[in-house]
Amino acid sequence: MKFLGLVVVGMFLSVKSFAFILMDPDYRIGSPENVVVNLASGGCQAAGISNQELLNIISDALNNYWNTVPESRLMMKPGSESSVPVTQLPPDGQVIIGCASLGASTGGVTNVSYTASGSARIRINSDFYGANYNYESLLGVIVHELGHAVGLHHSDDGASVMTYRASSWMPGPSSLSQDDMDGVAFLYPNEKELGGLLGGCGLKVRDYAHQKNQKELTLWRQIVESLFSFTSVILFFIFSIRFFAFQARMILSRP
Amino acid sequence: MIRNGILIFLFVISLTKSYGTHFSLGYHKMDPNVQSQDGSEASDPYSPTISLGHNFNAFWGMQFSPQIGYIKNKVNSGDSYGGDYKIETYYLLYDLLWNPFESSVSDSTEWVLRTGLGTYQKSIKGSGGTVTVPNGTSTTTAYRPSGSSKSYTTTLNLGIDGRFNYNSQYIKKWGLRLESFLYSPFQKQKRTFAYLITLVGYF
Structure with missing residues (x-):
């Protein structure tokens, strides 16, 4: 029995820390079960990327990455071109993505509204991404910027899609890292149902359009x-x- | 409150219609589907778990086996920010047990199938505070998670128990349990497997 006791204590002793960092303690995207990611007015057409191409990449970034966390209620869906210019924040619960010239230092920039029911705008650097864009590279940037849009800041973990480091998985991530998933679960946990007896079964959330773009x-x-x-x-x-x-x-x- | 009430109720009943209280110790592991630093699929670490449950005699040799358990989540991370974080999971399993062989394979061994539903409550706790992180060509202030966040997830369970006789002062039988869990079974995009392997002592 003493040996069993020692084994139990040893099993539960060692713990590692994790790395996700937040944009702001109080910032959350509005309506996290139904976030719409629209294109800013004009999208990235001026840079040579059609709306459909951009929406397809956004759909991949949502369905293969941020919508896949089982412990989170976050569910985002691609929308369409909106009338909101890329210089403005969209209404609560929405994200807009457009292109702008940002110089040579960054692939994209995200601004959020810093409220508990917030919104975000993402500007893709048109100096880097034009008609001859690299799919994986642009996907990596959109996945990273969407992470900011939901409230995650730069991570020190090289496996994270939110890392600021140059990692060997770049330019395109294969999936979220454990830190990314824990971050989304922390920010948007599943709500309990039946007093917690049935957990969060997610029946309220529907699968969205663009299913063909889901990870095979x-x-x-x-x-x-x-x-x-x-x-x-x-x-x-x-x-x-x-x-x-x-x-x-x-x-x-x-x- | 409802959960606590039902658990107390179940355990009170277990004292009056006792078949077998069991204690288990083992490892829980999520399906490997996260990215490592080199971009390959990373294997989730084995997290230690303990659980306590009771098997009720139900009918035709079947049993109902509620369990409450705890997982100390271990996390692979290359973090150098440090910080005081804690991830742990409590779970409730509502499994039905069935011996498809009707009787023991031998006098001392029996194999039992188990299936049912489960609830996982994952808790992430952080102590808060700020950190300075690189942002473009400069740095900015960012925030560690503060407080506790609890997420509830439903699972669909399927597993097998092997039970073996063991005569000692404390344990009537011991066993090996292999069980798999389908997280978020109703959501295609979030569906994920997890596995549990435990040594079980029946009292």
Whole structure:
């Protein structure tokens, strides 16, 4: 028993810290379950990127990165070209993305409204990104700037999409890092349902358009997920039916 | 409050209709789907977990097995800011158990399938404060998370228990539990697997 006690203590002792940093303690994007990411008036057409191209990249940045955190209710969807110029902040709960000449030092800049129900504007540097843009590079910049839009600041963790360092995964991230996911879970946690007994099941959130741009699941993963879900649901229903049938029989058999 | 009330209720009932209180110790691991520093898929670290539960005799050899558990999350990070952060997870599992072999494989061994629902409550706590971070060609003030944030996630569970006789003063049986969890089963984009492997003692 003493040995077991030592093992338990040893297992729970070592802890590492993590790195996500916030833009502001009180800033949150408005309506986090339904954030719309629109194009600023004119989008990046002046730089040679069509609205559809830009919306497709935004859709990838949302569906393959920021919308994938299971412990967070954050869900963003791509919108369309708005009438808001890139020099202004959009209404609460919205993000706009456009292009502007920003010089040689940055790929993009994000400004947020610093309120508890905020909005954000993202300016992509048209000095870097024009008609011959590199998809991975532009995707990396948009993923990073969207991280600012939801409230994350620069991370010191080289694996994070919010890092300020030059990392070997650049220009295009393969997925969020653990720090990024923890940051989004901290800022936009799933709300409890039924007093916490059923967790946050996410039924209120729908899948959005541009599904074709979602990350393609590998075949084995689709098969495993399907088999898992099917088996679990079937077994659960069998157990439930047998349980209620048994209870009904017990009640009916009472004298 | 509701959760605490139901847990107390369940454990009071367990004292009157006892089949087996069990204590387990093991590791929990999320499906590797995060980026490492070189851009490859990083494996989530194994986080230690303990749990306490009870198996109720239900019907036709089936059992209902509620559990409450705790995970000390370990996080891989290349952080040099330092800081006092803490991530931990509490979970509630509502599993139904079924012995598909109807009887033991042998007198001393039995294998049991388990399935059900679960609730994970992940808590992230930070002590707050400011840091100076690089921003473009200059630096700016940014903020560490302050306070506590709790996120609740529903899981769909599927697993198997192996139980083996063990006669000692404290433990009637011991076992090995392998269980997998599908996080956010109703949201395609957020769906994620997690796994649990534990040693179980039945009292």
